[in-house]
Amino acid sequence: MPLKTVIKWFHYSLTAVLLIVVIGFVMLNADGDELAGTRLVSTQQLSDSTWLYVTEYSGGGATVANSYRYYLSGKLEGNVSASLAKQVPFLVAAGSAANVSADGDTINIKYSGRVFSFSNSVVYEGNGEAQMPHLRFEVSN
Incomplete structure (x- = not known):
């Protein structure tokens, strides 16, 4: 040959x-299922048009710590996890113990712990109107 x-x-x-x-x-x-490893941890009404949703992501495996994702939104009906999967969290952190409260159009966030990411620009629909709250973020040690 x-x-x-x-x-x-x-x-x-x-x-x-x-x-x-x-x-x-x-x-x-x-990744066939983006919701795998994500579960809704808490829901809290902050004002008449603003709700706080916190999810826990544990899909990183044994060597990756769980992360908690914080979302601001209007009231979500039906499959909340699927709705949140389409949104971007304003805070991703190592713990679920953030103290979040609303004062008018200002959202106050106090957090103690490791922060992976934070965004102070959040737009969502609440009561049929676009909401763009001002976020005030404090980290305490």
């Missing part, structure tokens, strides 16, 4: 094996 033919068949075989490996990797790492 000529050397060119051997190299050509080796190339085809190697390409097929690599393609199978890549397809297998993508299939194993595809």
Whole structure:
């Protein structure tokens, strides 16, 4: 068998094996369920149009700490977890013990612990109107 033919068949075989490996990797790492590992921990009404929802995410495995996601929204009906999956949390932290209260259009947040992310721009619909509260965040040690 000529050397060119051997190299050509080796190339085809190697390409097929690599393609199978890549397809297998993508299939194993595809997230089919974004809600897996997430559960609703608490719901709190802050004002007539503002509700606080806290979820716990424990899908990181044994070596990743649980994280708590804090959402501001209007009152959610039906499948709350599915509705929250479409929103972005304003706070992601290591604990669920944030003290959150409303004073007019200002939301006061006091938290003691590790903060993974915080965003002070939150827009949601409450009572049929777009709400954009001012967030006042305090971290205490």
